[in-house]
Amino acid sequence: MKDVSTSATPAYDAATDGKRQLAAGIALLGESGLLKWNQTDLNFEALDEGSFEKKAEGLHPRFGRVMLWGVFSTGSEYLLKGALILSGEFSPTPVSKASLEDIPWTASWFQKVISNKFETADALDYATLGGGKLDEKIKQLCDSHADGAMVRAAFKVLANAIRNRDAHAYVKGVRADHFYLSARFAEAYTALLGWLKPDVVKAAVEIASRSTTLSEECNLGLPGGW
Incomplete structure (x- = not known):
């Protein structure tokens, strides 16, 4: 594999990334x-x-x-990962992924990809909801709070019965009777945000509510290019 990443790749900033994940989660x-x-x-x-x-x-x-429900599930995962990052419990892992720069889309390129000989670029792996690494980080965060069991259970249900199921196949009517769960998730997600610094949550909410301009995002410590 040819590594096309460069030393110019920006250093990872947990505070910025955490607020970005949080804002995206709230918006979705x-x-x-x-x-x-x-x-x-x-x-x-x-x-x-x-x-x-x-x-x-x-x-x-x-x-x-x-x-x-797909938008809800994705937003939930963003919210959780933002909280984990901002709490210092989790950091994404630097990895190399297939580069999407100037893909030729030719027969020779198809064969390179099939043979795992494609060019790569630096990326970050945020782990999979329902996976071992992330589950352990969620446990560590939740164990330190009185309402942690509720939050942990909410994301366990999300991963096991909703997100990872809907992402892999469509099942007719599978969510028809599950709207009542929204009130339970609302309680758990509110508790999760209550563990974070109020000013951080406020900054993320302002971005999610579209109430800020690009220059104001920078003042909040949230660079543009979302």
């Missing part, structure tokens, strides 16, 4: 139709089921519900 959860962030009470709230179904129908009459 807010677009899922399942949860919203209450800026007054500083907590997540479950939306009503009628609003969720209406939003799902507007996306697609058959697959809208699974689309929104």
Whole structure:
């Protein structure tokens, strides 16, 4: 393999990355139709089921519900990893991944990729929700808080019965009766954010709510290029 990475790769900044993951998580959860962030009470709230179904129908009459659950699952994972990074419990691992720069899309390139002889670039591995490494980090974080068992259980259910299931196959109606879980997740995710510094959560919420300009993002310690 030819390594096309360079020494110019920026040094990893946990504070910036953690806030970025957190902001992305809050934004996606807010677009899922399942949860919203209450800026007054500083907590997540479950939306009503009628609003969720209406939003799902507007996306697609058959697959809208699974689309929104997919957004919710991804946002949940971002939120968790942001909290882990900001708590100092987890850091992504530097790895080499296939480079996506100037892909020729030719017969010879296809064979190189198939033979694992493609060019690589520096990347970060954030581990897999439901995987051993991340599970241990979640346990370490949750064990230090009184409501940690609730938070840990919420992400265990998410990984085992929702995210990793929906990501691999579509099952008709599989989420039809699961809207009630949104209130449980709202409670757990609010608890998780309560473990972080309030100013960090506020900065992430401001970015997620689209209330800041690009220059203001930089002032919050969140560089552009999201």
